[in-house]
Amino acid sequence: MTTVVPPFERFYEAHRVEVLGFLNRRLGRQAAEDAFQETFLRALRAYARLEHGEHLRAWVLTIASRIVLDDVRRRRPPTTNDIDGLPDLADDEGRLPPFEELAPLTDGLPPKERAAVVLRYGYDLGYDEIGAALGSTEAAARQAASAGVRRLRKEHS
Amino acid sequence: MNDTFSPALDERFRAAAAAEGLLDVAYDVLDDTPIGSLLVGVTDHGVCSIWFDPEPERELEELARLHGSRVLRVSAPVDRARRELDEYFAGRRRHFELDVDVRALPEYNRRVLAELARVEYGTTTTYGTLAAQTGNPRAARAVGTVMHRNPIPIVLPCHRVVGSTGKLTGYAGGLDRKERLLRLEGALL
Numbered sequence: 001m002t003t004v005v006p007p008f009e010r011f012y013e014a015h016r017v018e019v020l021g022f023l024n025r026r027l028g029r030q031a032a033e034d035a036f037q038e039t040f041l042r043a044l045r046a047y048a049r050l051e052h053g054e055h056l057r058a059w060v061l062t063i064a065s066r067i068v069l070d071d072v073r074r075r076r077p078p079t080t081n082d083i084d085g086l087p088d089l090a091d092d093e094g095r096l097p098p099f100e101e102l103a104p105l106t107d108g109l110p111p112k113e114r115a116a117v118v119l120r121y122g123y124d125l126g127y128d129e130i131g132a133a134l135g136s137t138e139a140a141a142r143q144a145a146s147a148g149v150r151r152l153r154k155e156h157s
Numbered sequence: 158m159n160d161t162f163s164p165a166l167d168e169r170f171r172a173a174a175a176a177e178g179l180l181d182v183a184y185d186v187l188d189d190t191p192i193g194s195l196l197v198g199v200t201d202h203g204v205c206s207i208w209f210d211p212e213p214e215r216e217l218e219e220l221a222r223l224h225g226s227r228v229l230r231v232s233a234p235v236d237r238a239r240r241e242l243d244e245y246f247a248g249r250r251r252h253f254e255l256d257v258d259v260r261a262l263p264e265y266n267r268r269v270l271a272e273l274a275r276v277e278y279g280t281t282t283t284y285g286t287l288a289a290q291t292g293n294p295r296a297a298r299a300v301g302t303v304m305h306r307n308p309i310p311i312v313l314p315c316h317r318v319v320g321s322t323g324k325l326t327g328y329a330g331g332l333d334r335k336e337r338l339l340r341l342e343g344a345l346l
Contacts, residue, residue: 006226037169041179
């Protein structure tokens with residue numbers, strides 16, 4: 001037995017607060033509002049093609065994190081594969097999202113490992129998305145993140 | 158969770174969803190009509206449903222089952238129905254100009270409801286008469302069932318159908334509402 005796809009209203013009511021919270025933390029309040037609308041419009045465009053009502057939370061958070069990734073790319077032209085541009089994520093009032101606390105900790109890492117660690121643990125992106133963001137593969141992203149974490153452990157122990 | 162959720166952001170999304178034409182059904186709840194609150198559902202083809210005493214949990218499932226899962230509360234697409242219903246309740250409208258969407262109904266129901274739509278404001282007819290007009294004078298009971306399941310009451314005026322003795326008999330929204338609508342129209346004193 002699979003779950004029936006719920007009426008969109010139910011789906012939207014169930015997930016909107018969490019999605020907005022997720023986007024607020026990653027983009028800052030102002031950019032989050034546009035991203036919020038785009039997330040649910042994308043979900044709505046795809047909604048009629050859903051075949052069952054399972055994993056809808058994971059589904060909509062995936063859509064939201066893709067939009068975060070698009071936003072990150074837009075703000076930082078993809079000229080390098082490190083994350084030097086990430087601190088530019090400050091919103092219009094100059095506030096930095098809380099995950100930026102991770103950035104100084106990772107300053108000593110090689111660029112690729114640093115990017116993978118920040119995107120994984122700061123942005124909560126999946127390795128496939130990190131791979132795409134860094135212009136490499138999912139496996140390479142996973143490897144870079146775990147190498148980065150090992151290096152951090154060593155440095156901080 | 159201390160994330161605040163702004164009503165403006167919510168309304169902006171809902172309006173954008175409707176404006177982009179992404180919905181199977183837009184619905185809204187009209188509070189405070191003279192016969193209580195009504196849930197009105199609208200598709201691209203017209204008004205598809207009006208419920209008395211809505212319990213959205215139930216109605217949303219039903220709308221999704223009949224018309225598609227993209228069901229969302231949004232006021233703009235419902236504005237025209239809201240305006241015509243307001244005018245009707247105020248005694249300023251005798252005919253609805255709204256399109257109705259009865260595509261989800263069986264052919265027989267559509268035929269009976271099309272005949273029903275011709276019953277004039279301020280008059281009544283009987284189940285037997287409607288049955289005869291739709292081809293089978295003995296189908297009064299079947300016509301009664303179609304009336305009971307009329308998805309768009311008020312606009313499709315099943316309240317104007319009474320028993321052969323003139324008794325009001327039944328109404329899916331309750332007999333007091335039927336009586337109230339007929340009084341509003343001057344069909345009952």
